[in-house]
Amino acid sequence: MKIAILPGDGIGTEIVAEAVKVLKVLDLPFEMETAPVGGAAYEAAGHPLPESTLALAKAADAVLFGAVGDWKYDTLERRLRPEQAILGLRRELGLFANFRPAICYPELTHASSLKPELVAGLDILIIRELTGDIYFGQPRGRRTAVDGHFPGAEEAFDTMRYSRPEIERIAHVAFQAARKRNRKVTSVDKANVLETFQFWKDVVSEVHAQYPDVELEHMYVDNAAMQLVKAPKKFDVVVTGNMFGDILSDEAAMLTGSIGMLPSASLNAANQGLYEPSHGSAPDIAGQGIANPLATILSAAMMLKFSLNQPEAAARIEAAVQSVLSQGLRTADIHSEGTRKVSTREMGDAVVAAVTAGTTMTKTIKG
Ligand SMILES: NC(=O)c1ccc[n+]([C@@H]2O[C@H](COP(=O)([O-])OP(=O)(O)OC[C@H]3O[C@@H](n4cnc5c(N)ncnc54)[C@H](O)[C@@H]3O)[C@@H](O)[C@H]2O)c1
Numbered sequence: 001m002k003i004a005i006l007p008g009d010g011i012g013t014e015i016v017a018e019a020v021k022v023l024k025v026l027d028l029p030f031e032m033e034t035a036p037v038g039g040a041a042y043e044a045a046g047h048p049l050p051e052s053t054l055a056l057a058k059a060a061d062a063v064l065f066g067a068v069g070d071w072k073y074d075t076l077e078r079r080l081r082p083e084q085a086i087l088g089l090r091r092e093l094g095l096f097a098n099f100r101p102a103i104c105y106p107e108l109t110h111a112s113s114l115k116p117e118l119v120a121g122l123d124i125l126i127i128r129e130l131t132g133d134i135y136f137g138q139p140r141g142r143r144t145a146v147d148g149h150f151p152g153a154e155e156a157f158d159t160m161r162y163s164r165p166e167i168e169r170i171a172h173v174a175f176q177a178a179r180k181r182n183r184k185v186t187s188v189d190k191a192n193v194l195e196t197f198q199f200w201k202d203v204v205s206e207v208h209a210q211y212p213d214v215e216l217e218h219m220y221v222d223n224a225a226m227q228l229v230k231a232p233k234k235f236d237v238v239v240t241g242n243m244f245g246d247i248l249s250d251e252a253a254m255l256t257g258s259i260g261m262l263p264s265a266s267l268n269a270a271n272q273g274l275y276e277p278s279h280g281s282a283p284d285i286a287g288q289g290i291a292n293p294l295a296t297i298l299s300a301a302m303m304l305k306f307s308l309n310q311p312e313a314a315a316r317i318e319a320a321v322q323s324v325l326s327q328g329l330r331t332a333d334i335h336s337e338g339t340r341k342v343s344t345r346e347m348g349d350a351v352v353a354a355v356t357a358g359t360t361m362t363k364t365i366k367g
């Protein structure tokens with residue numbers, strides 16, 4: 001088995017180094033090969049997703065990805081910006097199903113942005129469609145407006161679109177995940193305004209007919225954003241489009257204590273996957289050794305479970321994360337009085353030690 005390791009930019013290199021350390025200590029029969037991506041690849045090879053990196057990702061059984069981006073690339077033409085690398089990987093590998101589990105560990109209820117009682121026991125799964133929507137819809141560009149409020153003015157446009165098969169397959173993923181959890185799916189849309197999301201709602205309802213044992217509710221995205229901070233435990237599986245999923249998952253991250261706690265898995269139809277934390281390259285803290293590596297380490301656990309058929313190894317990592325938290329170790333983003341502030345590397349070392357020692361699992365990512 002082969003894992004492509006793509007650290008990327010900013011804190012990407014720091015957090016992936018810790019996840020690689022954890023993977024190595026498991027002593028499993030896979031090899032890891034590292035390649036540049038994002039701004040690092042642009043600097044080295046003139047393109048954020050060089051052909052050799054893409055070829056490695058395609059040939060690998062799974063990809064472990066850090067993060068890409070830096071403000072210094074904002075003036076580059078769009079196709080050369082670091083973010084195009086992750087969008088290109090998602091498109092080229094057909095990674096349409098993005099799982100972003102938001103779990104509030106018992107030790108972190110006080111680190112959450114919400115009151116502890118609202119998040120104690122929180123365990124929701126956001127399933128974000130990842131290869132469609134306004135992110136990938138064509139046409140897009142700039143032109144002279146022929147109508148609207150300012151005809152003749154320069155304007156920019158993107159296209160929001162979803163086809164029936166795209167909605168059907170992500171709906172199946174959501175209902176099947178719900179069956180492994182609490183049998184409830186909330187489909188988030190903006191059907192009151194957008195044709196694309198009226199269609200989304202209709203198709204999700206049709207697919208639901210095949211899952212009578214799963215409860216389906218529809219919710220507008222603005223209300224969903226509110227309910228997430230009002231009563232997040234009412235959700236089980238949330239399924240939504242690419243852009244709404246991007247926004248809602250960052251919001252959900254803060255219920256768990258920090259975006260540094262939110263892992264993700266992006267899968268294609270063949271169960272090949274790319275695993276990455278849900279956050280970005282955090283240029284504001286890059287190079288300081290203070291980033292939280294746990295989202296990346298938990299993403300590596302998801303990789304072992306979903307793509308590499310190593311559920312026991314995944315459980316060992318999840319248990320180790322729980323263990324370091326109960327030991328009171330915290331990176332700066334989740335630190336509070338009475339806990340011990342540690343660096344990125346110290347946190348990685350502690351997870352390695354806990355994996356080696358072996359601990360009992362109490363919390364696992366389901367679905
Ligand atoms: N998949 C990806 O590679 C990905 C995802 C999101 C953003 N980005 C890119 O990252 C760059 C920065 O974007 P941004 O600042 O909007 O989002 P970001 O997620 O990088 O950072 C947002 C905030 O969260 C903090 N943060 C993020 N990860 C953290 C961690 N592991 N530990 C502690 N704190 C953490 C940062 O310090 C920052 O204050 C941009 O170029 C953006 O396009 C890339």
Ligand SMILES: CC(C)[C@H](C(=O)O)[C@@H](O)C(=O)O
Pocket residue numbers: 069083086087246278280
């Ligand atoms: C970097 C960017 C393209 C990406 C997205 O918008 O999907 C990021 O925000 C994410 O959540 O993975």
Ligand SMILES: [Mg+2]
Pocket residue numbers: 246247250278
């Ligand atoms: Mg995002």
